[in-house]
Amino acid sequence: MAVLTNTFQTTQAVGNREELSDVVSRITPEDTPIYSLIEKGKCTTYHPEWETDELAAPGANVREEGEEYAFGAITPPKRLGNYTQIMRKDWIISATQEVTAEAGNVQKRKYQKLKKGVEIRKDVEFAIVDTNATVAGSTREFGSLSTWIVSNASRGAGGANGGFNIGTGLTVAPTDGTQRPFTKAILDTVMQQGYQNGANFRHVSVSPYVKSVFVTFMSDSNVAPFRYAVSQGGERNTIVATADYYEGPFGTVMIHPNRVQAVNGGVARNAFFIDSDMLSFLWLRQIQEDRDVAKTGDADKGVIIGEGTLKVHNERGLGVAADLFGLSSAS
Amino acid sequence: MIVRDGEWKLFDYDFLTGRSVWVMEDGNRTHWRTDYPVENLVRQNEFSRNATAGNAFGEWTKVASVPLNVAHSENLVRAHSEGDDRYVKRWLNDGDNRAWRSFEGHL
Numbered sequence: 001m002a003v004l005t006n007t008f009q010t011t012q013a014v015g016n017r018e019e020l021s022d023v024v025s026r027i028t029p030e031d032t033p034i035y036s037l038i039e040k041g042k043c044t045t046y047h048p049e050w051e052t053d054e055l056a057a058p059g060a061n062v063r064e065e066g067e068e069y070a071f072g073a074i075t076p077p078k079r080l081g082n083y084t085q086i087m088r089k090d091w092i093i094s095a096t097q098e099v100t101a102e103a104g105n106v107q108k109r110k111y112q113k114l115k116k117g118v119e120i121r122k123d124v125e126f127a128i129v130d131t132n133a134t135v136a137g138s139t140r141e142f143g144s145l146s147t148w149i150v151s152n153a154s155r156g157a158g159g160a161n162g163g164f165n166i167g168t169g170l171t172v173a174p175t176d177g178t179q180r181p182f183t184k185a186i187l188d189t190v191m192q193q194g195y196q197n198g199a200n201f202r203h204v205s206v207s208p209y210v211k212s213v214f215v216t217f218m219s220d221s222n223v224a225p226f227r228y229a230v231s232q233g234g235e236r237n238t239i240v241a242t243a244d245y246y247e248g249p250f251g252t253v254m255i256h257p258n259r260v261q262a263v264n265g266g267v268a269r270n271a272f273f274i275d276s277d278m279l280s281f282l283w284l285r286q287i288q289e290d291r292d293v294a295k296t297g298d299a300d301k302g303v304i305i306g307e308g309t310l311k312v313h314n315e316r317g318l319g320v321a322a323d324l325f326g327l328s329s330a331s
Numbered sequence: 332m333i334v335r336d337g338e339w340k341l342f343d344y345d346f347l348t349g350r351s352v353w354v355m356e357d358g359n360r361t362h363w364r365t366d367y368p369v370e371n372l373v374r375q376n377e378f379s380r381n382a383t384a385g386n387a388f389g390e391w392t393k394v395a396s397v398p399l400n401v402a403h404s405e406n407l408v409r410a411h412s413e414g415d416d417r418y419v420k421r422w423l424n425d426g427d428n429r430a431w432r433s434f435e436g437h438l
Contacts, residue, residue, distance in 0.1 A: 023361060027352075027363050028343070028352055028363070028365065028400075029403045029408075030399035030400060030402075030403060031343075036403075036408075037408065037412055110356070111340070111354075114342075114354065114361070115342070118342075118343075184390075184391065187391070200414075202411055202412055202414070203411070203412065208347070214393075215393065217391050241345070241347075241348035241350055241367070241398070241399060242372060242396040242397055242398055242399060242402075243396070243397050243398075243399050243402040243407070243408065244393055244395065244396045244397075244433075245393065245394045245395045245396075245397075245419075245423070246391050246392065246393050246394070247388055247391070247392045247394050247438070248390060248391040248392075249390055249391075252411075252416065252419075254402075254408070254411050256399075257399075259345070276412040
């Protein structure tokens with residue numbers, strides 16, 4: 001047996017300290033599950049576009065002998081796009097404070113820079129899991145994951161899909177439905193829809209509460225009855241902080257608790273089913289420090305800034321179980 | 332306030348899970364350390380293994396619970412994303428990693 005001590009420790013050295021983007025991309029990947037999972041790419045304009053093409057649905061194909069040909073119309077591929085969003089974190093420390101706290105070195109500024117770097121990365125994750133529709137213009141906003149998904153979605157009563165609008169080139173925010181508890185039936189519905197639409201879900205990102213509901217699926221009447229010891233209040237509930245592997249009828253999925261999804265009820269109500277091939281994040285400007293901030297006065301100013309957008313290669317490869325109780329059994 | 336553990340400085344602490352992230356500078360590099368209390372998890376997994384002993388694979392069987400930092404550092408997340416099921420299954424079937432398994436069957 002390896003490990004089995006009280007504390008598991010991982011020491012990870014990360015690259016050159018001046019490579020901020022590189023550093024913040026590598027530390028604690030579990031803090032930003034979706035952003036860490038997906039591929040990172042580059043874009044060269046604030047409005048990257050891409051196309052999706054799909055096969056016609058299979059159908060009966062029976063022809064008469066000697067028949068004259070008729071020609072069907074070609075359906076052009078769909079042209080999709082998203083706008084980049086500018087994200088920024090800044091700080092200012094007086095020169096006296098800088099030297100007072102840790103005389104002799106400049107760690108304090110560096111520490112701030114790292115912290116802000118991690119925070120901005122979490123903001124990226126938040127923008128992905130939030131429910132904001134695309135906004136064009138000078139205060140651009142990228143359409144979040146839940147605004148794209150229409151094919152593999154399970155929503156509460158009264159809920160409606162958003163989706164990409166070809167006419168405007170923008171995504172539309174979904175309409176909230178009545179909240180309901182997460183059940184195995186909802187999981188199976190989304191998994192099956194995805195399977196039929198060609199998705200290959202590998203990861204499920206949920207709020208920590210929804211993750212704890214997952215565990216109870218094993219007590220489903222179809223499955224061997226099984227009871228879990230619920231940890232007492234105050235005791236550490238380690239179960240929410242693990243990656244769980246589930247073997248199910250539509251493949252193996254890994255459940256990730258996403259703390260960013262616990263920020264508020266609006267983002268906690270969605271569970272995202274992800275095929276990491278179908279999603280990527282494009283940076284127009286990588287998260288970086290603006291080194292040219294003018295120095296004025298007796299203080300040190302810092303700004304880190306990044307601009308990027310979410311690229312949904314094909315929304316059919318992604319799924320959402322929406323309108324769940326995401327923070328507790330009633331909210 | 333800066334909480335210290337020798338050279339390490341506390342960077343992040345999660346009250347719910349007890350997970351803490353520490354950072355240390357050695358002049359050239361920034362080192363990160365993530366501490367995870369895993370005692371409960373190991374116990375929980377052991378409890379599940381015992382409770383499900385002899386069961387067949389059913390619908391949505393939870394086969395393992397791995398601490399997130401281990402899942403990332405052992406490349407399980409990446410392998411799973413890329414569809415390298417053989418790597419993940421070999422890792423999970425390895426007796427050394429039995430503490431993380433919550434179901435006994437061979438994957």
